[in-house]
Amino acid sequence: MHTLFQPLLKKVRQLPLRPGVYKFYDAKGRLLYIGKATQLRSRVSSYFRKSTNHSQAKQYMVWQIHDVQTIVVDTESEALLLETTLIKKHKPPYNVVMKDDKNFQYIHITNEPFPRIETIRRIDYTKKSGYYFGPYTSGRSVRYMMQLIKTIFRVCTTPPVMKKGVLQFPKRPCLDYQLERCVGPCARVVSSEEYQHIFRYIIQFLQGDYESVQQQLIQEMGKASQTKAYEKAAQLRDQLQAIERLMVEQKVVSTRREHADYLSLVRQGAIAAVNVFMVRVGKMIHQQVFFLSHTEQQTDQEIMTAFIDQYYVQSVTKPPKIFTNTSTHRGKHRKLLAMGEMNAKEALQRQTIQQEQREQGTKRGLQELSQALHVSLRQLHRIEVYDISNVQGKYAVGSMVVFIDGVADHSEYRKFKIKTVSGANDFASLQEVLDRRLHHLPEKTKRATQIWPTPSLLIIDGGKGQLHAAKTVLDILHVEIPIIALAKREEEIFIPHQAEPVLLPRGSAGLHLIQRMRDEAHRFAITFYRKRHVRGIVSK
Numbered sequence: 001m002h003t004l005f006q007p008l009l010k011k012v013r014q015l016p017l018r019p020g021v022y023k024f025y026d027a028k029g030r031l032l033y034i035g036k037a038t039q040l041r042s043r044v045s046s047y048f049r050k051s052t053n054h055s056q057a058k059q060y061m062v063w064q065i066h067d068v069q070t071i072v073v074d075t076e077s078e079a080l081l082l083e084t085t086l087i088k089k090h091k092p093p094y095n096v097v098m099k100d101d102k103n104f105q106y107i108h109i110t111n112e113p114f115p116r117i118e119t120i121r122r123i124d125y126t127k128k129s130g131y132y133f134g135p136y137t138s139g140r141s142v143r144y145m146m147q148l149i150k151t152i153f154r155v156c157t158t159p160p161v162m163k164k165g166v167l168q169f170p171k172r173p174c175l176d177y178q179l180e181r182c183v184g185p186c187a188r189v190v191s192s193e194e195y196q197h198i199f200r201y202i203i204q205f206l207q208g209d210y211e212s213v214q215q216q217l218i219q220e221m222g223k224a225s226q227t228k229a230y231e232k233a234a235q236l237r238d239q240l241q242a243i244e245r246l247m248v249e250q251k252v253v254s255t256r257r258e259h260a261d262y263l264s265l266v267r268q269g270a271i272a273a274v275n276v277f278m279v280r281v282g283k284m285i286h287q288q289v290f291f292l293s294h295t296e297q298q299t300d301q302e303i304m305t306a307f308i309d310q311y312y313v314q315s316v317t318k319p320p321k322i323f324t325n326t327s328t329h330r331g332k333h334r335k336l337l338a339m340g341e342m343n344a345k346e347a348l349q350r351q352t353i354q355q356e357q358r359e360q361g362t363k364r365g366l367q368e369l370s371q372a373l374h375v376s377l378r379q380l381h382r383i384e385v386y387d388i389s390n391v392q393g394k395y396a397v398g399s400m401v402v403f404i405d406g407v408a409d410h411s412e413y414r415k416f417k418i419k420t421v422s423g424a425n426d427f428a429s430l431q432e433v434l435d436r437r438l439h440h441l442p443e444k445t446k447r448a449t450q451i452w453p454t455p456s457l458l459i460i461d462g463g464k465g466q467l468h469a470a471k472t473v474l475d476i477l478h479v480e481i482p483i484i485a486l487a488k489r490e491e492e493i494f495i496p497h498q499a500e501p502v503l504l505p506r507g508s509a510g511l512h513l514i515q516r517m518r519d520e521a522h523r524f525a526i527t528f529y530r531k532r533h534v535r536g537i538v539s540k
Contacts, residue, residue, distance in 0.1 A: 009048060012068060015041040019079045020072040021086065024094075027066040033094040036083040036309075038076045044068055057297035061094045084313045090411075096272075096298055096306035099291040104314070105142045106134035107206060113167060113192040114159035114185045115199045117149060123314065133206045135314055137288045145206070150181075152242045153202055154235075159185045159195070205243075207317070208280025214243050257282040260321035262333070264340025265304050266348055270296045273348040274307050275340035278319075289347040300326045361509050362406035368510030372502050373495070379456045379482060381405060384437075385517045386470075387461040388418075388429045389525035395532040396421065398433035399525035402455075403517055412453075415528045427469040430460065434473040444477065455481055461518050463487040467494045486518050 015022075017039045024032040037043030046052050047062050054062065073079050087095045106123060110116045111130040119142050123132055136142045149155060157176055160169045169188065176182035177189075185195050204213050217240050224233035262277040272295040278286040290311065295303050304326045312318050323329055325337040370377050383403045390396035402412035416436060421428045438444055440452035458481055460466045467485035474483060485494040491511060492501035504511035 008065065008068065009045075012041065012044050012048070015044055015068075015070060016072055017041050018072045019074065019076050020070050021079055021082045023069045023071075023086075023092075024061070024065045025067040025069070026064045029067075031090055031092045032061055032064060033092050034083055034086050034090065036076075036079040038079070040070050040072070044070075055297075055299050055302060057094065060297075080309060080313050084310050087310065091294070093294060094297075096295055096303050096310075097293045098307060098310040099293055104135035104137060105139060106132050106136070107142065107145065108132055109199060109203065109206075112162055114156075114161070114195050116159060116161075117146070117155055117199075117202065119146065131203055131206075133317075137290065141286070141288070148242070149202055149205065152205075152239050153198055154181055154183045155198070155202070156182045156185050156195075208278070208283070208285035210243055210283075211281055214240060217243070258321065259319045260323060261319050262336045262340055263304065263307070263322060263324045264337050264344050265300055265307070265325055266341055266344040267295060267300070267303070268348050268352060270294070271348065271351065272303050273344040273351070274304070274311075275344035275347070276311075277336055277340055279336075280319075287343065289344055291348075291351060362513060364509035365513030366406050366510075368504065368508055369514060372493070372504055372510060373482075373484065375457070375482060381456045382453060383457045383459060383517060384455040385459040385461070385521040386430065386433060387518075387521040387525040388426045388433070389522075389529040390418070390424060390426075390429070391529075391533075392424050395529055396424075396429050397525055397528045397532060398429060399521050399528060400433070400437060401517070401521045401524050406513060408520060413524060414452075415524065417532070426462070427465060430462075430466060431469050431473050434458075434470055435477070438473065438477050438479055441479065444479075457481070458483040459514070459517060459521075460485040461488075461521055463492070464494050467496065471496050486514055488518075491515065 019036075019038050020040045021034060021036055022040060022044050023034050026032055035043070047054075047058075047065070071082065073082060087097060091097050104121065106120050108118050108120050109131040110118070115130070134142075136145075154176075156174060158170045158174045160167050162168070170186050173184065173187035174182055177184050177187050183190050183195070183198065185192075190198075201213050201216065204210075217236050221233050221236035221240065224230070224236060258279060259281070260279045262275075262279065264275040264277075266273050266275075270293060272292045274290050274292065276286075276288055276290065277284055290307065292303060292307060298306075304324050308322065308324075323333050323337060325341060329337060366377055366380050370380055381404065383406075385401050385403070387399050388396065389399070396418035398416040398418060400414040400416070402409045404412075414437070416433045418429045418432060420432050437452070440450055441454055442451050458470070460470045460483065462485050464485070467483070470483055470485070474481060483496065486492070487494065487501070490501075490503070492503060493514070494501050504514070
């Protein structure tokens with residue numbers, strides 16, 4: 001091994017034989033790669049053995065490694081979960097990154113005397129127990145499934161809830177009950193046991209086992225008819241008919257009633273797509289496509305392995321069998337995987353076209369903005385946008401969002417708790433935020449330990465007053481950075497020492513771009529404010 005690795009190897013030999021996550025850094029402290037291990041010392045050491053058969057990309061990465069840091073956990077599953085979380089957060093260049101996770105949705109069934117069904121964005125087992133299904137990449141798919149469940153099983157929108165150990169019923173039955181679209185827990189028509197029995201069917205339904213639900217409903221309908229409970233029998237008949245219509249629409253792919261996922265990978269440039277076919281009880285119940293980045297230097301097998309790790313750590317159920325097109329299969333398996341490749345290819349083409357359109361729109365927007373502000377495109381390279389959020393001065397916060405060449409760079413976002421301002425004073429709050437931010441400039445780091453890149457343009461959410469307050473901070477600190485303000489009402493752009501505002505044409509790419517920047521700063525500030533507000537209420 002090269003002598004440059006000797007100090008690093010000494011550190012590696014001291015790593016624990018415990019599960020955990022390791023992070024490789026280059027000589028400049030940049031994060032290269034994040035991995036998981038059942039035994040940290042053994043796994044990290046393997047990168048530096050001559051006998052290890054690395055891909056070309058991994059070989060190049062190994063020669064850049066200057067330092068390794070580790071996080072020890074208790075189990076291999078915890079290491080996998082932590083690895084996936086850190087990859088999403090940092091997006092290292094040598095890790096395949098699963099995209100669009102912010103758009104994932106899950107269906108959650110609560111663990112309560114009268115269960116509720118809801119959609120959520122992220123799973124938090126520490127706060128919400130119960131059953132989870134997903135992830136779904138399409139909001140339309142989730143809405144369709146929720147509507148099916150509501151129609152077939154007549155779940156209640158306002159069931160009784162447990163508060164401080166006491167079961168509380170709504171003051172009046174919900175509207176759906178009046179319209180005979182709710183089984184009636186809100187009207188005390190069904191007991192907790194009866195309502196939970198319905199949700200056992202819903203869980204089977206979401207798992208794709210429609211036939212078991214069908215057979216059980218047939219038995220219940222027969223019993224209801226025998227006991228002359230004709231109204232209940234009619235309701236069960238309607239449920240059966242809805243499920244049977246759904247079963248007719250599904251494609252039968254196996255007579256063996258198997259549970260399996262079929263994963264098909266397609267690549268194009270730096271992006272890859274994986275189509276997932278979910279087969280349950282021999283029928284295809286769901287299809288969706290996921291996109292991955294940082295794939296250009298990876299092998300197909302490396303991409304597929306990374307996808308499986310990242311997908312199934314956030315997928316609620318893992319089938320007993322997984323078939324991939326990176327392995328050899330024949331017969332019906334090969335046909336399904338080929339069909340998945342077609343789906344993935346079409347989705348990747350649509351994604352590429354949309355990406356090109358976004359890039360062209362951003363480029364036009366920057367050009368129009370540079371012309372309107374009489375600045376060069378270089379002066380629009382790093383744009384920082386600021387907003388203040390509070391209600392009557394309480395829990396006031398500030399936000400800084402960053403756009404590099406017109407594209408949001410979330411890793412550069414910063415949020416500020418207002419510390420020195422009392423009451424609702426947006427001007428003073430803005431000045432505090434800018435003062436603290438500008439002391440992170442390379443020439444102003446006496447008060448700050450971290451150096452942040454110098455912005456080429458500052459945008460303030462507000463009008464002349466906010467602009468004047470912000471410009472005062474720049475003048476006091478003797479910082480010369482172009483600054484403008486965007487007022488919401490007329491979308492006027494105010495520039496220092498310029499009497500008349502700049503008005504971009506309605507519908508122009510330039511106006512759309514700067515509005516998107518301003519709205520993102522507002523969204524980021526509001527999100528932070530709400531978190532502070534909730535914490536403040538809970539702590540009282």
